[in-house]
Amino acid sequence: MKRIAILTSGGDCAGLNAVIRAVTYRAIQGYGWEVLGIHNGTQGLLARPLEYETLNLSLRGFEDRLLRMGGTILGTTNKGNPFHYPMPDGTFLNRSEEIIEGYRRLEIDALIGVGGDGSLKILSELAAQGNLNFVAIPKTIDNDLGITENSIGFSTAVQVATEALDRLQPTAASHDRVMILEVMGRDAGHIALISGIAGGADVILIPEIPYRMTIIADKIKELQKRGRRSALVIVAEAVKKENGDSVVIHDIMGKERYGGIGHYLGEKISELTGAETRVTVLGHLQRGGQPDFRDRLLACAFGVHAVDLVAEKKFNRMVAWQNRKVIDVPLEEAIAHYQDVNIHGTMMATARGLGISFGD
Numbered sequence: 164m165k166r167i168a169i170l171t172s173g174g175d176c177a178g179l180n181a182v183i184r185a186v187t188y189r190a191i192q193g194y195g196w197e198v199l200g201i202h203n204g205t206q207g208l209l210a211r212p213l214e215y216e217t218l219n220l221s222l223r224g225f226e227d228r229l230l231r232m233g234g235t236i237l238g239t240t241n242k243g244n245p246f247h248y249p250m251p252d253g254t255f256l257n258r259s260e261e262i263i264e265g266y267r268r269l270e271i272d273a274l275i276g277v278g279g280d281g282s283l284k285i286l287s288e289l290a291a292q293g294n295l296n297f298v299a300i301p302k303t304i305d306n307d308l309g310i311t312e313n314s315i316g317f318s319t320a321v322q323v324a325t326e327a328l329d330r331l332q333p334t335a336a337s338h339d340r341v342m343i344l345e346v347m348g349r350d351a352g353h354i355a356l357i358s359g360i361a362g363g364a365d366v367i368l369i370p371e372i373p374y375r376m377t378i379i380a381d382k383i384k385e386l387q388k389r390g391r392r393s394a395l396v397i398v399a400e401a402v403k404k405e406n407g408d409s410v411v412i413h414d415i416m417g418k419e420r421y422g423g424i425g426h427y428l429g430e431k432i433s434e435l436t437g438a439e440t441r442v443t444v445l446g447h448l449q450r451g452g453q454p455d456f457r458d459r460l461l462a463c464a465f466g467v468h469a470v471d472l473v474a475e476k477k478f479n480r481m482v483a484w485q486n487r488k489v490i491d492v493p494l495e496e497a498i499a500h501y502q503d504v505n506i507h508g509t510m511m512a513t514a515r516g517l518g519i520s521f522g523d
């Protein structure tokens with residue numbers, strides 16, 4: 164073992180630079196290896212010549228701000244699945260062999276990939292096809308990867324959403340308004356649930372629980388009867404309309420993504436309760452910015468453990484957090500278990516115990 168590489172893949176989040184730093188520190192100080200950073204996830208391995216797409220990571224490069232910085236110095240992408248790669252002429256090509264060849268050309272002994280469920284699935288298929296020495300580190304603000312209790316980026320996103328509720332509450336109260344906060348989370352409601360409890364939401368809507376508009380309206384009317392004329396509603400972007408239709412927007416390339424459920428709810432709540440509503444879409448504020456202390460610690464623990472796994476030649480594993488410990492699990496198992504909100508779990512019971520409505 165002499166030389167390893169690291170890449171970040173999928174949507175960025177807070178804590179990625181902290182994990183790149185941890186991998187670099189452990190590999191250089193603990194084992195005396197060389198560490199290469201690959202730019203833009205698997206895209207970097209497709210580029211020729213490869214040298215422009217890699218970076219020698221050194222201890223000096225990490226001495227100052229990087230632990231605290233949002234984003235990823237390596238860049239990342241959540242587009243361009245190499246097994247179904249969009250070509251300029253509109254066709255799709257399987258470019259997986261080019262990536263595997265890129266890995267070999269770098270003459271590395273192992274690759275550490277930091278990603279969410281989508282990118283780790285792709286990386287694990289590439290590793291199997293090319294017999295690559297691969298170790299995975301989970302990151303995703305959605306916190307929907309199986310087996311690990313936490314992924315890098317989730318805690319900071321929850322902190323941002325909680326702060327947003329903290330800022331919305333006084334203005335809601337001053338104007339007697341119902342404030343609706345739309346948060347990310349793709350298909351899982353973890354961010355909405357946890358920040359909704361922490362930020363004192365009256366209504367939390369998550370994709371795991373179908374809701375009825377009349378029940379949400381009843382909750383707001385009940386608050387009004389008690390003399391409270393403002394309310395906070397938090398909704399996960401993947402929540403559907405009452406009739407089951409997804410609420411999506413199309414970007415300029417025609418790609419579909421979630422967006423708009425907040426405005427839909429704002430109108431309906433206003434119609435049904437007479438309350439004045441305002442909608443805030445938190446968007447990518449949840450992904451950028453400084454990692455909070457939990458994401459920094461997770462990044463440090465995951466980075467060190469991932470390098471130790473490489474040293475032990477334990478490949479096709481994902482590092483994970485369970486019961487206050489860093490562990491490692493078979494990568495295949497982790498990606499096979501999608502982790503949405505456990506509607507019978509402690510946090511749900513807590514929210515219900517507090518009288519928060521889920522509209523059901």
Ligand code: F6P
Pocket residue numbers: 174241279303304305347348349400420421450
């Ligand atoms: O998976 C992370 C995530 O932030 C989701 O919560 C969100 O739906 C999506 O990525 C947004 O992706 P993009 O950066 O392409 O807008």
